[in-house]
Amino acid sequence: MYGLVVGVASLSALTDIYGHGTPCNKDLFYSTLSGTHFNLADCVDRAEHARKRKVLSTAYALKNLESWEHKITDKVAMMIKQFDRRCTNPLKPGERPCPADLTVDYRAWTNFFTMDAIADIGLSEHLGFIVAGSDDIVGEKLNGDTYTTSYRECLHATLDAQSHLIWAYDWYKPLSKLSAMLSSQYSRWFKLAGNWDGVVYHRATKRLVRYQKGEKLDDFFQALMEDKNGKPNNLPWGEIVAEMSVMLNAGSASTAIAINNTMYLLLKHPSALATLRAELSTVLTDHDEVVAYDQVKHLPYLRACLDESMRILPPTTFGLPRRTPAEGHSINGDYIAGDTSVSISAYVAHRDEAVFIDPECFIPERWLGEQGKELQQYFIAFSAGSRGCIGRNISYLEQVILLATMLHRYEFALPHPEWVPELREHFNLVPGPLPVKVWRRENYDA
Template sequence: MAITVGDNVWSYAVAVVLGYLTTSAIYNAYFHPLAKFRGPKLWSISRIPFIKHMLAGTLPYRIKDLHDQYGSIVRVAPDELSFIDSTAWKDIYLQKAFIRPKVWGSRPPGVEAHNVISAPVADHTRFRKVLQPAFSEKAVRQHEPTIERYVDLLIGRLEEAIQGSKQNTATVDLVQWINFTTFDIIGDLGWGSSFRCLEDTSYHPWIKVVLHFKAVLVATSIKYYPWVEAFLMSITPKSAMADLEQALATAHSKVKDRLSREPDHPDIMTHVIEHNKLSPETGLSQGEIEANSMAIVVAGSETLTTALAGALHHLLKDPKAFKTVVDEIRANSESEDQITAASLASLPYLTAVLNETLRISPPLPDGLRREVPKGGAIICGHMIPEKMTVSVPCWATFQSKSNFVSPDVFLPERWLSEHQGDDSPYKNDNKSSFHPFSMGPHNCIGQTLAWVEMRIILSRLLWNFDIEVPDGKVLPSWTQQKIYWTWEKQSLDVQLKKATRSTSGPVR
């Protein structure tokens, strides 16, 4: 058989590619600067196993397993390390020079402006200076009436569902109702107008687009291979971007409308506008306002829904803890108008329930990745070369036996002051490893607001309703859910009835 020139070219090309892959694998496995760190060989020589688990929704679970097998530092990709040692929090996240890798801080196609997630150091610092006053304790107190108004609407909607039933009970999906509430609250606070989810009992079209977290991770994984990204962008029809373009147009319209009027109550934009007037040289452009407001709306809704759904899920599985927190909330407030952020902040068991929820079901289970700055850095006593990616994965860290006793068990008592003595079973819990809102200059800017919303929404639900799992239903394990940035939450179908003051907790 004759050998053609074309056959020779293809054979040569295949040989070159195979040679490159083999050389790269050998280098990554044995000669790479991170070769001394333990981890599975396939993960050490290629990013593909990492991406495979990320797109399957199992990456945080797998990384936790790897830490169980290999220890507190694991090599999870050729150029990436994962740490569950508590000292890594300070070594990584308290340092301004550690920035988000470009792959993990990219912007949607067509968006030029950065937000607090994607911004380089100088812009991030400027954004935080503008936005921080909107999330101060003083500002959050001003936001409380807005929060209460939407929680009133939530309670009213659930009461309507009960009244419409002959049995004076209603079976509802609390994940959906809580999501409606958190989106309406942050929509009002962020853009001066809600999404009307509670009023219309449905998701706004904008929300349906931005909640496609798996699509975001697909886009992120492609960015590890620039030539693949360039090729896909070149063949992607414009029509495929229609939903994204509509979402961006909605954000533009919302911001434009808010900037053109003065609302009847202070919101996040109030502080941005004030800063722009007083210090225009460091203010936000309209594009930056749009980009940051979108990030705030998404982060300020979905993560809260996860925390509240997680709290209710674990309480329903633990009747004793459920009764304890219900009794505390109802004993603290004779009337519903006494349920305020200030009164709830003093309830130790409620705070313990929420802390334990953030530990066992952290809204962001994966690691917040950072790039080691020029010159390298010492992390947990090891010199890590520049440009390597490092992170502390929340779920793996909070679920590690090296940090918490019985880490897979929901135990609010571990957070109570009376259980901190030498005779406590929780005396060896490493609380310094627990930072669900991250720490340092890139920590969650809205955590004060988040705590107020979590306390008020959960307390108002438990004060107003007796909640139980419907007959014949069994709550699935929380960890049966996949994780795409946050948990892909299954429905939380519960049976509600108006609270009976003589009893508390779920009826069993």
């Protein structure tokens, strides 16, 4: 009998744990946190996961996502209007922004962006967060009563509560009830978690009404209801709501974190920022406002900056747990007994000095050329293998368009050169506010 075992293995263990064909399955972690119906992320059964992925794979394919580019670019246009209103006078060389000039919390605004974008892509719903500058949203109880709550606060509270208690799988549910009774903090978290369920339920039921009225809308909800030939999928309503929940959760949170972190790291590394802007200037003009995906999707340094940001600060930092088969499994040449939870943290894996030279340094150039192609096998910001994140294409699509547009149109400055953000970990590594001064770039006449 073994207690807690912590092992350190080389990155070759990635394939053994997460790769295509691995006998390791998703851990009890996922089924413990699931609701009445599994979604694509928490589904443990392989056959069921394959069925779900088949239903959604066409919708998540890059070619199909590019046809939804307008659902992203119109949100970027809204961001431009808000940022233009908050522009200040240019910062003089050597000066620090005064507090009154830190008019933008880049973290909050980019989260408004991803929440608005995924709601449109998934449900053809316009939440209006960017226009309002607020994430207040309506939720609905099962009895039909409605309430107003904060999208981000509900989502973060859910993850906070779960991440503290989940690791004792057999005790998770009783611990949750006990914690809510004895702790005002946990009581608040679980109340907000219930609010999140109502937010998702309200969105899904509103979209169902539109579907039942005969609206044929091009979104993920439609893909859940019918296949590409219009044949009904006949999925249980609980399964559809579960898929909407994980889409609105993962589809907004992790991408917003990545967008925020990339801006922060570029502002901390002016030479990399200058290199990226020089690359953007080869395909964009002063008259380009919202950048088109076709203009920038093949720019190598732009993609390198995104990947390097997610290497240093992966949005999901904890090791996604897998379980070895009953007969055991060889991982990195070592036999691991059956029914054992195994995982690799992206935060740790991305700092392996044997793979990533100067791992604590922001070096986008490492992802260029043949060297960059070789490193991709060790990049697990989106996990890996058949259970890897199905939404990575949409994440890159949003990141590329927004970052290119923002950097082409504006200058940004942190409060001071030594400034660092607050970071808080639950399942994700969540950054705090990113206050910046913003002003229009010179020679930009759009």
